[in-house]
Amino acid sequence: MTNREIIERLRKRIEEILRQYDPPGSRKPHASTARSGAEAGGGYGGYPEVQTQTAGRDGFRVYTSVYAAGANQWLQPTPIDAILLLAGSEESRLAPDSLALFLDIETTGLSGAGTVAFLVGLGRWTDKGFEIAQFFLEDRDSEPDMLAEVGAQIGSAQVLVTFNGKPFDVPVLQTRSIINGMPRLASGLESRFHLDLYSAVRKLGKHPLYGMSLKECVERFPGIRRLHDIPGRMIPALYFMYERDGDVSVLDQVFRHNRLDILDMVVLLRYLHCLFTQGYEWCDDSCALAGIGKFYAARGQMEPAARFLTAAVGNSHRSPPETRAAHSRLLATVLRRQGDWDKAASIWKTLIGSSQAGYEDYLWLARYYEVCLGDIRTSFRIILEYIEHCRESGSPVPEPVASRKRRLARIISATHS
């Protein structure tokens, strides 16, 4: 068997494997919350790649592809504000016209000193649409040149957007810079403003989305499915095959995979922005809504927090009672911090009426009666009610409850005497 034949056979096998991973039409698109339901076919969501040009350099090559905006409902530029919001950053030094660069790399393995980024994809919005430049390492000896060029591109942008790039893509590029004697490049990468979409996704709480790949996220939410995509773990072997035979066509699928990843990031960013700003109007996923509510609450933005938590409670009829109670409790906290004690009190009452109340709910309701309404007796009754519960269930009375009882009893006896 000649070398050629071996490779042909291998490539056939790869194709077979690929078919097994994603047989065309084998799966129905997931019902998605956004209900966009677009299905990705040939290019991206059925949108052709407008143009591809190749620029050759010494030892590395740059392939450029352009996609028209608006071809897909989510393939739209997202304002810099959105990036700041999702990054949870108070930073205001970014001008509205800042350049955001979407970064995704393909490597020869998992992170470690021996892993090389052989393909670096950088995407950005231009006048012509969304443009992806793919830097491909033809010859490893040219790595410093390619890294310098990639570094210059990243340096010209103000913002970096990645998916899981904080623990992976950026450290790999830093590692390569250090190994190639370019420590300045490594520290430059460190200081760039960086939105890792994965960390934004994680803010949606212990959601099914948590732990998903980019592909899965985009499939689950905006509802866009990739067909005939290559499994990520096959990628290193294909590059090694290219290195031995010099036939770059074995990597066609890898180039496409990289472009799809970057386009998916644009879509996910747009989608997440929409979810984080208006999701309370249309999203019916109570966990995601509660996660966003918590996100705002943690940053002291009580108004959106209340809006999202209200939507979370409203959509939680299918959730387990303890989840529902947790969302309600959080909402009550936000309302209280907004100064709306009456609304908060009605939630605590409901909680106490259900079987999901904890001692904090009793304490807060008692405090409401004591401080807001000046009704010490009702306040005291609520505390006694909880202590009675404890007695019935044989559990010890928590110290904060006991001390509140003592204090209220003192006040009552003082008013009497």
Added chain:
Amino acid sequence: MSGDKLEHVLAELRRDPRFISCETAWHHFPETPGSYLDIPDGLHPALKQALANKGIKALYSHQRHAYDLVTRGENVCVVTPTASGKTMCYNLPVLQAVLKDDGIRALYIFPTKALAQDQLAEIEDTAGQGGFKVKGFTFDGDTPASKRRLARETGQIIITNPDMLHQAILPHHPRWAKLFSSLAYVIVDEMHQYRGVFGSHVANVLRRFKRICAFYGTRPRFILASATIANPGELALGLTGEEVTVIDESGAPASEKHFIFCHPGTPDRDGEIRHSAINAAARIASRFVKNGIQTLVFARSRMSCELLVQYLRDAYPNDFEKHRIQGYRGGYLPRERRAVEKGIREGDILGIAATNALELGIDIGGLDAVIMAGYPGTIASTWQQAGRAGRKQGKSVAILISGGSPLDRFIVNNPDYFFAQTPEYALINPDNPYILGQHVKCAAYELPFSHGDGESPKLGHTPVGHILEHLAEQKILHKGATRWNWSADSFPAAGISLRSATNENFVIIDTTHGSEVIGEVDWASAPMLIHDQAIYMHGGQQYHVIKLDYHDRKAYVKQVDVDYYTDANLAVGVRVMTVDDSYPSANMRAGFGELIVTALATIYKKIKLYTNENIGSGEISIPEMNLHTQGMWFSLSEEVTRGMDPHCVGGVLSGMANVLLNVAPLFLMSDKNDLGVAVEVRSVCDGRPTIYLYDSYPGGVGLAEKAFRMLPEILRASLDLISSCPCARGCPGCTGPEAQVGEGTKDLAVKVLKSITQEAHRDQQGDNREA
């Protein structure tokens, strides 16, 4: 005060006719004063303050010498006894450097992670005493992710182990760029642990380490510390590839010490000694403990350790203070171990039964009395265990009680042999192709090797071009225009273990009240210790093994109180799987190939406490454990054994195997423990008396292969060793004690070796002629 109490018990022993009749040696080492030198003038004021606060007014001479040499830029290796202040030898120059320039970094390497915590505490204490701060971190498997980042970014002193260096630091060196680019000192403590195959691995890890340092432009100095071995300078050179100055004159004072050798009981009419070392050790230790003297008893096995805890507790007069007797061994949970260490240091614990888990540098301070229940196996460990006795002031005693084996009895019967012996050599062979090849792979991953500039690529000083070519053939590397590029989707360090033992453990779950994990047993010992119906002892408490879930590696136990323990029989055998090479000659046939060494736990016996009576037995059904490895063997022709009493053949084979095990490591630059021997009076292959020598590592590491090639030389050296050994009828250094291998073995072995070496010699000449 404890000195008076000790003197009192020793006087009692001297007057005890039963003890004196068992005693074979009573050495008295008088107190020796320390040799002190001034604290260096140039020492940073904060460090001077720290020393002053610790009550240190002068340094031991070896500490001062180490400081001077290190600050002059030399590599040093400190070889002084236990508790002679070795830690100060490296902490002082390192802290001095860090105080002068807070950008300087140091890496401490300890063989186990248990020692790292002690070290960090010591450094932090010194810093606290001196009123300065130093950012020290331990970096091992237990370090949480958040601390790892902090350690990488800010750590001035990183305390780790060779395994972490190999698998976590070197393959991710760019993350450690800050450490590597300002690394000034590397500390290698417990250097004597790095011998044989393990040491050869560590030497290669250090070669890779130096290669990475060079990449970042640093060339750190090495400070090594070791227990006494015969060749510290050579080992330090082999490990670090650097010229190292050895400091082996201790300036620490030694307090007065007694070293006693004795048998466990007086021989009866048949000359048999029927008392076990454990009973005797418990009896003698109880005398000390009852008098309030802190006593450590070293046991040879985990089982004996637990028996000792029980016996010592039974003998302890105060029922409410039984917790003052504790055990210490592998398999205890870390927090249990820490608690015992603390109890020993603070004096709450009076009696400790331990295995050699406590031999290694664990900081417990000095004790008044150490009793060894059985010979620890080597001269060096005997001195190390005995070294646990001895405080800064006052007297101490170490007692060696012989165990049941002929080797034990020989040592105790011939105390002069012991006291005249030099400690063992620690040998390594970093260029062993099996080991080197694995590390070249790791090194190629960490930083590509270059080619084409006319010079062969090297790891350390060893050319490795041929290994790189081989890795390229296997498609692990790809030869680019200037470099060998890593070309496989794998992480090589993950598949290479520096140690032979697997980390796989069985968990012991106590189901007496609910279910609680009480400890662990390593995979290899499980069939012996936690088979169904076994009595497993832990911390002096007996547990009955209800069920061993072999598949899930769990043993369910319940607390019991019975008057027996269990002891399992292990049947060990060798099976030859392939014969890859062999050559015959008239007087022997030698072969090399793959072997399976099998170990099968067959039956267990129930043995009554104290009396050691056999009171029952049962079968064990646990799968056979196999070690698939490489081995070499040679069988003796009829010519050689003609006229020999058939009963003697087994003894001669054992005697020769014993010699082989002493001689072969010298040729193979390895440790005794890396090799195994087995003998068969009638081998399965050709029915002839056969001796096997194999690698104690799964898959083999090339030791037996080399021994096969060097067999004629090894046999000649064996003959030389026996013939020149001054002993009359065999000793542990040659054919083994006569009681073990049989009468007349030494002479017979000489005869056999003479006949096969002449033959081997002639054959080799024949080969040369043909060539």
